[in-house]
Amino acid sequence: MSASFLRMAFLVSLGLCALGLLWRVSAWLRVRIGPDARDIPFHQRLLAAVRGTLATLVSRRTPGVLKAFVLDVFLQRRLFGGSRLRWLGHLLIVNGFLLLLVMHALARLVTAKLYPDYASTHDPWLFLRNVFGAVVVVGIVMVVAGRLRRPPSPPRPQRPMDRVFTALVAVVLLSGFLLEATKVASPKAFYRMANEYIGSTDPEELLPLRLAWATDFGVAFPDLQGAPDPDKLAEGRELHHDACASCHSPPGSSAFVSYPISRVLAPIAEPLDGIDADTWLMYLHLAACFLGLILLPFTRFIHVLADPVSLLANGAASAGPLSPVGRANRRALAIDACVDCRLCDDRCSVAPIARSLGNPALLPSHKLLATHAVATNPRWLDRQAGHARRIAEGAVLCTTCGRCTDRCPVGIDLADLWVAGRADLARAGQPSPAQWVRERSALDWDEALAVQTAAQNPVGPLSSRRETYSACVQCQTCTNVCPVVAHGGEEPGGMDLTPQKVMNLLRLGMIDLAIGSGMVWDCATCYQCQEHCPEGIRVTDVMLELRELGYRRLGDTRERRQRE
Amino acid sequence: MKYALFLGCKIPASVPAYELSTRAVLGRLGVTLVDLPFNCCGYPVRSLDREAFVFAAARNLALAGAAGLDVLTPCKCCFGNLRHAQRFLDEDPALRQRVETALAAERLALPAGVTVEHLLPVLARKVGLAAIAAAVTAPRTGLRVVAHYGCHALRPSDVTRFDHPLAPTIFEDLVRVTGATPVEWPRRLDCCGEPVHDANPSLSDRLTQAKVDDARESGAEVLATACPYCQMRFTEFQAAGSAAPLPVLLYPQLLGQALGLAPRTLGLS
Amino acid sequence: MTQTQPKTWDVAVVGAGMAGMAASLFAAERGLSCLQIGNGGGLLFASGLLDLLAVHPVAGRRLWDNPFEALAMLRRDQPDHPLARVDDATMRAAFQSFTTALGAAGMPYAPPGDRNANVLTSLGTAKPTYGVPRTMSAGVGALAGRPPCLLLDFRGLREFSARQIVATIGDRWPGLRMARVEFPGAETTAELYAAHMAVALESGDFRERTIARVRPLLGDAHAVGFPAVLGLARSGAVHAAFEEALGVPVFEIPTMPTSVPGLRLNSALEQAVVTRGVHRMLRANVTSAAFDGTAVLTLDGVPGGETVSARTVVLATGRFTGRGLTAGQQRVTESLLGLPVQQPASRAAWHSRDFLDPAGHAVNRAGLATDDEFRPLESDGRPAWPGLFAVGSILAGQDWMREKCGAGLALGTARLAVDRIARQLGVPGPLAEAG
Incomplete structure (x- = not known):
């Protein structure tokens, strides 16, 4: 492969990556999450971003930003607080990769400029490359172990691009080590070098050097078996010292990862040479690197870029509340900043409710995807057949307690995102049940139920027992003490039912008419009726149970209607 | 005296001053608070799924039980909800069985005798009015205060056992002990409007307006609350209005002032 | 507790x-x-x-x-x-x-004496009783002396009809008139509930708006009768405020149970x-x-x-x-x-x-x-x-x-x-x- 082709491939990949990045980064100014973000034009958001960046760079906030950079970006303080194991793993991966990138991948641009005697096969570079590679592998093992140790959480759909990218990273690491190991053991590589630097490919002529390389460097010459002649070996070592040593360190101790691999490969070194394995591995290694570079912007690994921006923006924002435009940018940025670590799920206040309901849509990591999807794709919710209500449950039941925000290692203001996302969901036809019930009157709901459900669903534990309400003497006390009736009357039409009428409907077995009523859903749950009832009827508890029934029954009906 | 402090979801996120002032006041009065990894009390899901609400509450009770502590919460909705869950567990053996199974999967168990208490009864009956009076160093003499009771702590009285449902005195007693003057107001037991805020904002506004008007008409200088939801409702509602707001204080802030605690430690500027 | x-x-x-x-x-x-x-x-x-x-x-x-x-x-x-x-x-x-x-406790009674009092009921009949809440006591004198009186009811309050009272007792009480007023803020509401009105009337604003609607109807009335909705927790004060503003004795007529006085x-x-x-x-x-x-x-x-x-x-x-x-x-x-x-x-x-x-x-x-x-x-x-x-x-x-x-x-x-x-x-x- 020619150097110019390589350079061109690299430049093309870099260019594509840059375009991809531009597209993704521009999303931080394009994506609109939350109703307050809806009407902000692009140029305003760009302006706010530029202004924010400038203000961050040159202002009194600079110390705060610097601190954020050191503590949060560089040292990952927030992750440290969340999980030590994952913090260490992450630190190893990031820094191992970064060092490999700078020292190895960009060797010609960086290392060779700084150290004129740079040679990739010479220590310390050979040793360091193995160290950095090993560091990344250890880091990955730690992160994976950390994930496995967590209590099992419901699976979450992953973007396919993420899987491809993860596979590419594995390919890069694996092919890198394999390439090194193959080259170590390869006689063919030896002859290539010998030809270049000594001008000979004659096995007999090169015998002393071959003996030295077989002994000290592990090249697997098939014809050299048994103990070498000490004189020839000494001769070879001398030759090595003159011709090769300036570029090659013995890999036995330096390449502590690839050398052991090369021992495994040694028996098949000849067939590997026969198929030019080292060349193909090189192609594979480079192709994976270039492809990874191109794909990077479209994976969640965009977070390597988004996170520092997010954390720095936090450092800058700590001085005061953000403007609405700034908030819109932050929300869009948040989608890319998420590293899918799911530490938020662990702390989520309603996680036990999610478990009890069997609905993972309540969990922050799931909600983030849904929030993004709803904001960017108006049709997405329609395609979640049968799941729209469960997704809405996630938004409705969030208590905005902010624990996820506190826990997020990259400092995303998740609570703000949920508030915005809830409003977007409402716009997309999934407001809270108390709101959608009002789309129709109690009579309409009753009619719809009568048409669509032949058999009555099982009712709740209170409403199913006659004793619950059979004592009702319709004395109106509940209605008389009800603040909702007292204050609801000022709305056009007033309340559709009063509490005592709801009790009467129960007595008459007309539960379907009650569950869609404004009274049931406007109930302030103040328990005045229950407290005052002379017959001790649990009026408010019944109201709450009717809501639960209504949510299920009317929700089914509504979903069916929406599908039709 | 030692309790597991149940803050719930709203206090840390939206009313941090309540946590600050509660800790400060109870610390001064010799009550030890322990933090446990509690989850949501279950209140938000009560309307949608009874079992999920009871499970969420039961999990908290189990955590407290494992620590051998009773629960103290400053939130009236958490308080009422946790007590309701206890009632449902008591009266529905099948539900109890399912909840116990779900808890067992997390190596947790329903405790036998965990008591859920609200901040006010703990102050009035466990710490005691006399002990508080003895600790008051800067009485709020002359300050006219209306006490807002909050529905979910007061009613239904057979579940909450907070005070006499029609003629409660506990909050006024606690106001009096700070040296302030509790002011009688007809709507003291009414709803603050918060629970219908999402479902019907205009109804919620009318409920809150009636309360605030009544408090003003009764000659109050301060409206005292002991619940984050009520506190948020009164503050946010008045902030949106044009009139100068009637100051709304969380009870431990009022008490903290009387105990001579620094405003900063009470979340007061 | x-x-x-x-x-x-x-x-x-x-x-x-x-x-x-x-x-x-x-x-x-x-x-x-x-x-x-x-x-x-x-x-x-x-x-x-x-x-x-x-x-x-x-x-x-x-x-x-x-x-x-x-x-x-x-x-x-x-x-x-x-x-x-x-x-x-x-x-x-x-x-x-x-x-x-x-x-x-906020529900004053006329001092009990030796005699039973006759109280005008919402049916237009006279009921003999002994202890009379102060908010109702002016009605006892009115029923006894039968001077010109005005009875008021509110549109939407179904449990109380001044018209029916006048129809029942009017022939024996020549100066008895009735009038129907709109309860303030409830002009579009079909049905009213006594307790809600009682609570509303504890606010000065509602009281003044109600009184402003009643005052022009007073005429020669020596006393004014209302359904029992004059306040819940503060009925004494609400009643006194009505009397002061209208300048004549004001009395409540007990309504059918469950009623506001029952809640009081x-x-x-x-x-x-x-x-x-x-x-x-x-x-x-x-x-x-x-x-x-x-x-x-x-x-x-x-x-x-x-x-x-x-x-x-x-x-x-x-x-x-x-x-x-x-x-x-x-x-x-x-x-x-x-x-x-x-x-x-x-x-x-x-x-x-x-x-x-x-x-x-x-x-x-x-x-x-x-x-x-x-x-x-x-x-x-x-x-x-x-x-x-x-x-x-x-x-x-x-x-x-x-x-x-x-x-x-x-x-x-x-x-x-x-x-x-x-x-x-x-x-x-x-x-x-x-x-």
Whole structure:
């Protein structure tokens, strides 16, 4: 492969990556999450971003930003607080990769400029490359172990691009080590070098050097078996010292990862040479690197870029509340900043409710995807057949307690995102049940139920027992003490039912008419009726149970209607 | 005296001053608070799924039980909800069985005798009015205060056992002990409007307006609350209005002032 | 609820109706530690008017102006009637204490005297009664003198029609007029509820807007009658504000139960007993009782179950609606302790053939037979337990609805029983309002 082709491939990949990045980064100014973000034009958001960046760079906030950079970006303080194991793993991966990138991948641009005697096969570079590679592998093992140790959480759909990218990273690491190991053991590589630097490919002529390389460097010459002649070996070592040593360190101790691999490969070194394995591995290694570079912007690994921006923006924002435009940018940025670590799920206040309901849509990591999807794709919710209500449950039941925000290692203001996302969901036809019930009157709901459900669903534990309400003497006390009736009357039409009428409907077995009523859903749950009832009827508890029934029954009906 | 402090979801996120002032006041009065990894009390899901609400509450009770502590919460909705869950567990053996199974999967168990208490009864009956009076160093003499009771702590009285449902005195007693003057107001037991805020904002506004008007008409200088939801409702509602707001204080802030605690430690500027 | 609870209560009152509340109130005023158990709420059906005794004998439907004269007659005619066992002084003291306590709790009464008062009802009839809330007392004079008066009702308040009152009594009250007004802020509302209006009228703004609508209608009226909606917790103040603004006496006309005065009475009585230190366990039920040196009551409706002990017990569980008595297939039984019930010999004798028989029905005189101290008797004629008392409508030999003596029965018997309890426990005579 020619150097110019390589350079061109690299430049093309870099260019594509840059375009991809531009597209993704521009999303931080394009994506609109939350109703307050809806009407902000692009140029305003760009302006706010530029202004924010400038203000961050040159202002009194600079110390705060610097601190954020050191503590949060560089040292990952927030992750440290969340999980030590994952913090260490992450630190190893990031820094191992970064060092490999700078020292190895960009060797010609960086290392060779700084150290004129740079040679990739010479220590310390050979040793360091193995160290950095090993560091990344250890880091990955730690992160994976950390994930496995967590209590099992419901699976979450992953973007396919993420899987491809993860596979590419594995390919890069694996092919890198394999390439090194193959080259170590390869006689063919030896002859290539010998030809270049000594001008000979004659096995007999090169015998002393071959003996030295077989002994000290592990090249697997098939014809050299048994103990070498000490004189020839000494001769070879001398030759090595003159011709090769300036570029090659013995890999036995330096390449502590690839050398052991090369021992495994040694028996098949000849067939590997026969198929030019080292060349193909090189192609594979480079192709994976270039492809990874191109794909990077479209994976969640965009977070390597988004996170520092997010954390720095936090450092800058700590001085005061953000403007609405700034908030819109932050929300869009948040989608890319998420590293899918799911530490938020662990702390989520309603996680036990999610478990009890069997609905993972309540969990922050799931909600983030849904929030993004709803904001960017108006049709997405329609395609979640049968799941729209469960997704809405996630938004409705969030208590905005902010624990996820506190826990997020990259400092995303998740609570703000949920508030915005809830409003977007409402716009997309999934407001809270108390709101959608009002789309129709109690009579309409009753009619719809009568048409669509032949058999009555099982009712709740209170409403199913006659004793619950059979004592009702319709004395109106509940209605008389009800603040909702007292204050609801000022709305056009007033309340559709009063509490005592709801009790009467129960007595008459007309539960379907009650569950869609404004009274049931406007109930302030103040328990005045229950407290005052002379017959001790649990009026408010019944109201709450009717809501639960209504949510299920009317929700089914509504979903069916929406599908039709 | 030692309790597991149940803050719930709203206090840390939206009313941090309540946590600050509660800790400060109870610390001064010799009550030890322990933090446990509690989850949501279950209140938000009560309307949608009874079992999920009871499970969420039961999990908290189990955590407290494992620590051998009773629960103290400053939130009236958490308080009422946790007590309701206890009632449902008591009266529905099948539900109890399912909840116990779900808890067992997390190596947790329903405790036998965990008591859920609200901040006010703990102050009035466990710490005691006399002990508080003895600790008051800067009485709020002359300050006219209306006490807002909050529905979910007061009613239904057979579940909450907070005070006499029609003629409660506990909050006024606690106001009096700070040296302030509790002011009688007809709507003291009414709803603050918060629970219908999402479902019907205009109804919620009318409920809150009636309360605030009544408090003003009764000659109050301060409206005292002991619940984050009520506190948020009164503050946010008045902030949106044009009139100068009637100051709304969380009870431990009022008490903290009387105990001579620094405003900063009470979340007061 | 703030006070500490004793191990053994002086008195445990079972029941939270008028008699139970009265017994708790009187016990607390005596300085006795008192626990009250039982479902409240029955008071919501009360009208706020306190009848002492207005009709005797029932068969003759004889109405009495002076309830104490009626009592004297009753003692002669029916010595086994519970009221026959209550002397005048005890009865006066009972009403005095009770109405004073209600006044302090925001529901003032006209000072009780010697006479029954006739109160105009929402049906247009005159009802004789003894204790009249101050918000209604101006109506008594108006009904007696019949000067030009204005009666008001509100569009949407279905339970009260001034038109019907005028139609019923107008021919005998020439100056009586009616007018209908819109309740402020409810102009588009179809149906109004009295309690909501009462609460609204506690706000100065609503009051002024209502008064502004009434003032132009006054004309020659010497007094103005309203349905009983003038305030809930502050009815005294609301009523006074109306009188001051309108410049004429203002009176409420009691509405059909459940009414605003019932809600007032319910809250005011709770406040009265609570502020006097009574410990209440609402929504709790006594499931069983054992009597030895003390009474040990087992309760349900309390988390985990509970037992309480008391030196004396007052049974104020009411008759059939209060569930103190249970009407079985053949027999009436006492629901809690299985005490013997004095009753007609057979079910056939429970009711008169004529549903509207002026003499009433025998089953309505069923109840517990007691000694002169209101201690229920076993079948052998001895008190069931020395510390067990029964008060109010569970007592045999009375028909309080027809005799119009509900409050008199509740208050008088409760007062006397508490006097006896105090003596039994060695507590010196009445501390307050010595009768």
